[in-house]
Amino acid sequence: MNLTIARVRLTPVLVADPPLLNTQGVHQPYTPRLIVEVVTADGITGVGETYGDTKYLELARPLAEKVTGRQVSDLNGLFLDADEVAVDASRVVGQADVGGLRGVQTADKLRLSVVSAFEVACLDALGKALGLPVHALLGGKVRDAVEYSAYLFYKWADHPAGVPSERDDWGAALDPAGVVAQARIFAERYGFTSFKLKGGVFPPEEEIAAVRALAGAFPGHPLRLDPNGAWSVETSLKVAEELGDVLEYLEDPVLGTPAMAETAARTGVPLATNMCVTTFAEIPEAFTRGAVQVVLSDHHYWGGLRNTQQLAAVCRAFGVGVSMHSNTHLGISLAAMTQVAATVPDLHHACDSHYPWQSEDVLTERLVFEGGRVAVSDAPGLGVELDRDRLAFLHRRWLDDDDGALRDRDDAAAMRAADPAWVTPSVPRW
Ligand SMILES: O=C([O-])C(=O)C[C@H](O)[C@@H](O)C(=O)[O-]
Numbered sequence: 001m002n003l004t005i006a007r008v009r010l011t012p013v014l015v016a017d018p019p020l021l022n023t024q025g026v027h028q029p030y031t032p033r034l035i036v037e038v039v040t041a042d043g044i045t046g047v048g049e050t051y052g053d054t055k056y057l058e059l060a061r062p063l064a065e066k067v068t069g070r071q072v073s074d075l076n077g078l079f080l081d082a083d084e085v086a087v088d089a090s091r092v093v094g095q096a097d098v099g100g101l102r103g104v105q106t107a108d109k110l111r112l113s114v115v116s117a118f119e120v121a122c123l124d125a126l127g128k129a130l131g132l133p134v135h136a137l138l139g140g141k142v143r144d145a146v147e148y149s150a151y152l153f154y155k156w157a158d159h160p161a162g163v164p165s166e167r168d169d170w171g172a173a174l175d176p177a178g179v180v181a182q183a184r185i186f187a188e189r190y191g192f193t194s195f196k197l198k199g200g201v202f203p204p205e206e207e208i209a210a211v212r213a214l215a216g217a218f219p220g221h222p223l224r225l226d227p228n229g230a231w232s233v234e235t236s237l238k239v240a241e242e243l244g245d246v247l248e249y250l251e252d253p254v255l256g257t258p259a260m261a262e263t264a265a266r267t268g269v270p271l272a273t274n275m276c277v278t279t280f281a282e283i284p285e286a287f288t289r290g291a292v293q294v295v296l297s298d299h300h301y302w303g304g305l306r307n308t309q310q311l312a313a314v315c316r317a318f319g320v321g322v323s324m325h326s327n328t329h330l331g332i333s334l335a336a337m338t339q340v341a342a343t344v345p346d347l348h349h350a351c352d353s354h355y356p357w358q359s360e361d362v363l364t365e366r367l368v369f370e371g372g373r374v375a376v377s378d379a380p381g382l383g384v385e386l387d388r389d390r391l392a393f394l395h396r397r398w399l400d401d402d403d404g405a406l407r408d409r410d411d412a413a414a415m416r417a418a419d420p421a422w423v424t425p426s427v428p429r430w
């Protein structure tokens with residue numbers, strides 16, 4: 001068996017995204033993703049996926065050259081290669097990813113976000129070569145299905161008039177009744193039993209009312225609210241007091257570890273994060289100060305599936321819970337999330353997934369949620385197959401975006417299509 005990486009194919013794509021609102025603005029009608037394929041000398045292809053914005057592509061290209069010739073089993077070597085890829089300082093100095101929705105931006109985090117897709121692709125290829133599922137390469141599954149939560153968004157019915165986009169059938173959700181209606185669709189279509197509302201869009205009283213309405217419609221179900229750091233400590237404490245009886249956790253109510261620590265010290269409501277702890281370097285301060293009770297891992301920026309396992313082990317040592325963050329990903333990443341989540345013993349919260357919002361995919365068969373869960377595939381590798389026609393179609397859309405307006409996610413720019421005066425709000429917004 002020859003496991004040498006003979007070539008790497010990088011395919012940036014643009015996939016349809018509905019008009020989902022967050023504190024920065026609104027999702028653009030198409031969002032960039034990067035599909036990574038590693039092909040072994042024996043012709044086995046492994047697939048991975050990550051963020052597709054230009055700064056990720058810029059690193060993926062030299063990394064693809066560097067790893068050619070390595071074994072797909074040489075995952076540690078892959079990370080050494082990634083360490084050597086130069087990052088343009090202007091990409092990270094003073095930058096925060098997607099206007100701050102995913103925490104600090106550092107050169108290492110950028111590298112990890114890219115190499116994670118290569119790691120997943122290598123594991124997929126290795127699993128296919130050995131006839132083993134990825135979870136077996138990670139030590140074996142401890143569960144047969146992984147639970148996900150419904151990811152509710154405030155949402156317009158359509159993208160602004162005149163902006164090319166794909167229609168979706170979700171309708172608008174701009175008030176408590178709309179949020180509950182959206183949650184019912186999630187429950188009916190996918191069987192989700194826990195619900196996360198992306199907040200930071202409307203004044204906190206309106207979002208409190210929406211969560212109350214959800215609690216009334218789904219009594220006893222776990223609920224979460226995530227304003228992406230849009231609130232002050234005092235506002236966060238008020239929300240915690242008003243919703244403490246129905247919240248599983250509050251996610252990133254305030255920005256930064258000091259403010260999270262202050263909030264955590266003054267409420268019994270657990271705090272979760274995918275913003276103040278997004279790298280190993282941020283763990284010591286946050287954990288010793290008790291700033292977070294749940295870390296939402298994201299295998300893309302934490303640097304792959306094995307780093308996700310390591311993060312879970314560190315969290316276990318500190319008595320901090322672990323779950324998963326998600327962002328406009330396709331089926332390859334959902335399969336990867338499911339494979340690694342299946343191996344994490346203490347996974348006590350349903351994972352986030354944007355997948356139901358992504359009507360387009362690059363797979364021959366979409367992954368399925370049943371009873372809010374994705375079954376853990378035991379097929380070799382990730383257990384997914386690329387649909388080359390779909391991949392080519394979505395790549396063609398990326399190529400056709402010749403002014404590059406959609407190649408870098410910009411929620412504030414998308415908002416300006418509806419409201420030309422929109423500027424990214426400074427935080428705390430409330
Ligand atoms: O949990 C989160 O904070 C996210 O998923 C961040 C994302 O960027 C989300 O807010 C979005 O896509 O609008």
Ligand SMILES: [Mg+2]
Nearest residue numbers: 226251252274
């Ligand atoms: Mg979040």
